[in-house]
Amino acid sequence: MFKIFRRRKTEEAVKRSKDTWFSKISRLFERDTLDQDTWDQLEELLISADVGLVTTEKLIHKLRRRVDKEKITQPEQAREVLKEEIVAILNPDGRSTGQSYPRIVLIVGVNGSGKTTTIAKLARSYKEDGRAVLLAAADTFRAAAIDQLKWWGDKVGVDVISHQAGADPGAVVFDAIQAAKHRQIDVIIVDTAGRLHTKFNLMEELKKVKRVAQRVDAAIPQQTLLVLDATTGQNGLSQARHFTEAVNVDGIVLTKLDGTAKGGIVLAISDQMNIPIEYIGTGEQVDDLAPFEPRDFVEAVLS
């Protein structure tokens, strides 16, 4: 029932995008012929969606090559090819993190991207699937970050392991894993402090958190999710690069898709770094999360 609710929310959010940006793309292909103007306008639309010049040019180049090769003259058909190419980019090969339990989910990202809220949403979703969830308040840095996570923990009905503000994040994770063992927990979700990816010391700290988890129990698989705000521009690539270098990002959660930003930067990230998008966030409530399905997504927005 919540799943259906979630899906509806996602559709609403996607629809909003559709009404603006994608509908423009769709309309592009409603004319009679394909010409230079079509490609120029497509380029502009992709750039306006934060896809970035590199991936935009690559996408258009591929599309045009296929249009030539397959002797496509109908704009309608070209749109289908475009869809396929976007889906291909959004479906990077492999890198699946598996579905085994217990597991540790480490949530990372720059300041304010939506980490803590996403954790509440994830916890809710795991709970719905019948999993036992424990949260670790490893953001010991930002003022009242621990209170914020506890508030969500209460709301969703999952326990939060926390220390004092200013405590060592590694120690919090250590305790959480120990506690999880006694309590038959399936998923430990770790909230980390927001940090700019260019800060050497803070990225080292993050590595340490990961190492601690490994040391406590190397057998528990870890999944690292990078939370990315959909309004992010080209800097998103740098974020993905730096966080991957430091803690090997397994997937992306794209938040705030309920706004007007399209999050096109994930196309660039998928294209240039092969990191899959796992979830999308579409609002501030615990239900506002949906698994990301490239085909459904592109189908929904381009048809």
Next chain:
Amino acid sequence: MFELLTEKISEVFRKLGNKGKLTEKDVDEALRQVRLALLEADVNLKVVKEFTARVRERCLIGEVLESLTPAQHVVKIVNEELVAILGGKQTHLTPAGHPPSRLMLVGLQGGGKTTTAAKLALHLRRSGQQPLLVAADTRRPAAIDQLKVLGKQLDIPVHAEDPKMSPANICNNALKRAKELASSWIIVDTQGRLHIDEVLMGEMEDVKKALQPTEVILVVDAMTGQEAVRVAEAFNARVGLTGLILTKMDGDARGGAALSIKSVTGVPIKFMGVGEKVDALEPYHPDRLASRILGMGDMLTLIEKAEAVMDEDRAKEVQKKIRTATFNLEDFLEQLQQVKKMGTMGQIMDMIPGLSSLTKKLPEGVDESQVKKVEAIVYSMTPQERQHPELIDGSRRRRIAKGSGTTPQDINQLLNQFRQAQKLMKQLDAGKGRGLLSKLK
């Protein structure tokens, strides 16, 4: 400051061949590089188009076409135009005719409003004001606590109420509280909201009505992409913005959003947030932002950072050495060690014009291991070799490699890097850099 773009544009002109006078088409070719730089910095596409059109017009007047150094000319015009947009009006906070002055912060979720509220309060107190912080974000869990904690840290009063109260009512009460406390500035933290959320945008208008603010400041994340303009326009239309604060400028985001917003709305940029600490708020410098947007490195920032970690006398000494070209391998090592304190190598090199392209070639984990290696190599040299690296021949190279547990290739690589650094520093000192380096007090 614009070596890189100049280089790229020179390259374009070079490729076009030596056919004497430049044509319109040549200029357009060069402007493509400008367009690229701006788009990579997240400047809004529409703004980019208008901007390049304006630059193009100026470039075609003749000055550039006949110039012997057209690339420099183009970049100069680009820079002037950028600073013209980014600069303009003074960027102080405007006090009200009758105290207390009232400031409200607005923006999307996660932009950094709460932290910025605390930073502004500290800034105002340091300039002799009596600030009062108001927690009017009743929606995000623990937002009120967050502001309270910050207020306590700074010993600045925070007006907070039950989150069930409406933000407008909280503001009404805050005005009374300000009177009691004789506060000269009220700073209101509001909740983050989407510009398309009708209900919340309406609520923001209510806050404005209650507060009658002298300043309505939009807080914008430096990492924002193409949507920045639409967001700013929506907020501006509803509450009439008086200024912008660009946050998270301590990362590597270029901050093109600020340019877009400034050029579309005309709302002046007032401050930049450059860190999570409460004192990490800087006055805004148009020229610095311009250079950053063009991806030309920000030498001033670098020098300031260097100042923060290097002691002053030592900095002066190094500077003198650069000038007299006695900068040797020991200094190089020390610089490296200092640089390591400032952040990752990649980050530092990103800030140095001409070197940002190099950072892509740096292998992963260059920081620790690289510096350690350089240490080992330099320590395995004789003092004479450190002073005069040109003495290092094949046999010396082998000896040093053995002593440091590295390979002769490593030694070569280091010497190359050293020579590059030496060259760069000389350039900085000789050319446009003089002004910059002399800023190192």
